[in-house]
Amino acid sequence: MKNGPLYDVREIKDLKDMLRQSAEHYANDAAFLVKDPRAVGQMENTQNDDQSEKSKSLPYLPVTYKKYSEDVDAFGTFLMSQGLKSARIAILAETRYEWYISYMSTVNGAGIVVPLDKELPVAEISSLLNRSHSEILIYSSSKAKEVDAIRDQLPEVKTIICMDQPAEGSGDLYFWDCLQQGYDLIGQGDKSFIDAVIDAEALGILLFTSGTTARSKAVMLSHRNICINLMAMCSMLYIGPEDVFLSVLPLHHTYECTCGFLCPIYRGCTVAVCEGLRHITKNMQESKVTILLAVPLMMELFYKRIMKGASATPELAKKFRLGLKISGLLRKVGIDKRRKLFAKVHDNFGGHLRLLIAGGAAIDPAVLTGMQDLGIHCVQGYGLTECAPILALNRDKFYKNESAGLPLPGVDVKVIEKDENGIGEIIGKGPNIMLGYYEDEEATAAAIDSEGYFHTGDLGYLDKDNFVIITGRKKNVIVTNNGKNIYPEEIEFLLLQNDLIAEVLVSGVADEAGKDTMIVAEIFPNEEKVKELLGDVALDSEEARAEVDKVVKDVNHSLATYKYVKRFTLRTSEFEKTTSKKIKRKY
Numbered sequence: 001m002k003n004g005p006l007y008d009v010r011e012i013k014d015l016k017d018m019l020r021q022s023a024e025h026y027a028n029d030a031a032f033l034v035k036d037p038r039a040v041g042q043m044e045n046t047q048n049d050d051q052s053e054k055s056k057s058l059p060y061l062p063v064t065y066k067k068y069s070e071d072v073d074a075f076g077t078f079l080m081s082q083g084l085k086s087a088r089i090a091i092l093a094e095t096r097y098e099w100y101i102s103y104m105s106t107v108n109g110a111g112i113v114v115p116l117d118k119e120l121p122v123a124e125i126s127s128l129l130n131r132s133h134s135e136i137l138i139y140s141s142s143k144a145k146e147v148d149a150i151r152d153q154l155p156e157v158k159t160i161i162c163m164d165q166p167a168e169g170s171g172d173l174y175f176w177d178c179l180q181q182g183y184d185l186i187g188q189g190d191k192s193f194i195d196a197v198i199d200a201e202a203l204g205i206l207l208f209t210s211g212t213t214a215r216s217k218a219v220m221l222s223h224r225n226i227c228i229n230l231m232a233m234c235s236m237l238y239i240g241p242e243d244v245f246l247s248v249l250p251l252h253h254t255y256e257c258t259c260g261f262l263c264p265i266y267r268g269c270t271v272a273v274c275e276g277l278r279h280i281t282k283n284m285q286e287s288k289v290t291i292l293l294a295v296p297l298m299m300e301l302f303y304k305r306i307m308k309g310a311s312a313t314p315e316l317a318k319k320f321r322l323g324l325k326i327s328g329l330l331r332k333v334g335i336d337k338r339r340k341l342f343a344k345v346h347d348n349f350g351g352h353l354r355l356l357i358a359g360g361a362a363i364d365p366a367v368l369t370g371m372q373d374l375g376i377h378c379v380q381g382y383g384l385t386e387c388a389p390i391l392a393l394n395r396d397k398f399y400k401n402e403s404a405g406l407p408l409p410g411v412d413v414k415v416i417e418k419d420e421n422g423i424g425e426i427i428g429k430g431p432n433i434m435l436g437y438y439e440d441e442e443a444t445a446a447a448i449d450s451e452g453y454f455h456t457g458d459l460g461y462l463d464k465d466n467f468v469i470i471t472g473r474k475k476n477v478i479v480t481n482n483g484k485n486i487y488p489e490e491i492e493f494l495l496l497q498n499d500l501i502a503e504v505l506v507s508g509v510a511d512e513a514g515k516d517t518m519i520v521a522e523i524f525p526n527e528e529k530v531k532e533l534l535g536d537v538a539l540d541s542e543e544a545r546a547e548v549d550k551v552v553k554d555v556n557h558s559l560a561t562y563k564y565v566k567r568f569t570l571r572t573s574e575f576e577k578t579t580s581k582k583i584k585r586k587y
Contacts, residue, residue: 003465036096200224226262249360288352384454393405426458506521511566
């Protein structure tokens with residue numbers, strides 16, 4: 001292909017086939033690094049309600065591919081012994097070894113997995129369990145209060161399993177007892193799970209979207225959807241057995257699940273379980289992480305901290321600028337000394353980080369370039385739950401930081417209903433596209449057209465090299481009375497370039513005369529920057545407003561006049577967000 005040959009990847013027909021192959025190829029290599037001794041058989045039937053706090057002082061313990069595969073078989077055998085055929089099995093927990101076992105044991109023979117967002121309110125958890133017709137619920141003790149609150153609201157849930165020792169009298173089963181029962185059943189000759197045949201085209205994964213505007217939809221994915229995505233992404237980016245992933249993002253989200261769990265297991269990598277956002281730096285050091293999946297907010301925070309440290313004093317700032325200049329000159333003649341010149345930065349990331357992957361939302365290209373200049377390669381991809389999830393991805397050697405990437409091999413991406421600037425809706429067709437929305441034929445028909453193209457709702461264009469450039473969401477477009485299209489994301493991006501603005505939403509309202517559309521912005525100022533400039537004043541004070549007004553005027557001067565922000569308001573608290581940290585827009 002014109003942007004270079006693809007990497008070789010091994011063929012996999014379903015996730016069961018994938019795990020079997022990996023267990024054979026990488027049997028004694030570490031599949032996971034965990035801090036729970038139960039995972040490696042060092043503690044049985046512990047009475048601790050929750051291992052999370054105790055684990056903080058423990059070193060990482062490796063779980064081999066062979067052990068993981070055997071645990072999956074054992075727990076899957078137990079699940080099948082419950083007498084439920086193709087059971088809907090929901091998981092409600094933080095990232096931990098039991099989550100990985102539960103997911104793979106379900107999809108590889110026991111039923112259909114329903115990963116739930118642990119941050120959802122109680123009423124929503126109850127609703128999703130009932131909407132998915134879940135029959136088995138596997139939860140961690142951190143969600144015990146929520147589970148207790150909804151027990152009598154789940155008529156279809158027949159079995160409840162706690163990953164930690166369940167409360168006495170709850171009637172819940174203990175995960176590690178169930179696992180042992182599975183081993184006992186296999187020892188007695190039960191091969192029901194081991195011999196179970198997978199239909200790669202059938203529903204295997206039921207995922208609820210985190211929709212920012214409406215009730216979440218239930219996306220139906222098959223083994224084939226996921227496996228096609230795994231093979232395609234790994235043909236574009238090199239990922240190998242020597243790589244260590246640190247799992248930071250929530251596992252219920254398809255981005256982390258497919259790319260941060262199933263992908264490394266497919267490629268023989270090691271997945272280290274992060275103990276929480278406060279422990280990222282420590283866990284990076286301990287795990288010797290080489291690849292990290294992040295959301296833009298996280299990457300921008302990394303970069304801001306680096307830049308703040310580099311400019312702490314005039315001397316440091318001068319030294320840092322000189323390092324960048326020397327590095328740039330050396331790279332022009334094929335010499336790369338970035339890791340040496342910026343050793344302190346690399347040491348803060350554990351000393352081995354080679355690749356940061358951004359997903360979930362658009363990221364400022366300057367952040368990607370800035371990290372690359374320091375010797376940490378960054379790429380961004382583009383995907384949706386309905387695409388399992390990747391539709392486009394920047395490659396490690398062929399990338400454009402302003403783009404969402406190149407369409408995946410085997411996926412046809414095109415732009416329809418283009419405006420005068422060539423911008424239209426991005427649609428995609430390929431074997432990674434979902435089976436449809438569960439029990440919602442109307443929404444499925446609206447999303448997937450008669451030719452099999454999924455309509456993303458995102459607007460953008462394909463550049464001359466076929467890179468996908470996203471300009472905004474179809475729902476968000478503001479149309480003026482003279483037919484001009486305004487993309488609020490463009491204006492929001494420009495406003496957010498100034499440190500004074502932490503969050504912003506741009507929208508269109510009728511002007512005073514009611515004859516045209518006026519662009520307005522709701523702004524949440526950066527409290528730290530306000531204090532630095534003005535001292536201890538309120539975020540919505542006249543002084544703060546005067547400073548923000550300067551920023552708005554500067555941005556207006558870089559825009560066409562019909563895009564000018566005519567009015568803005570200040571808020572003193574963050575915007576309401578989804579659990580995936582996207583601002584909820586009001587329509």
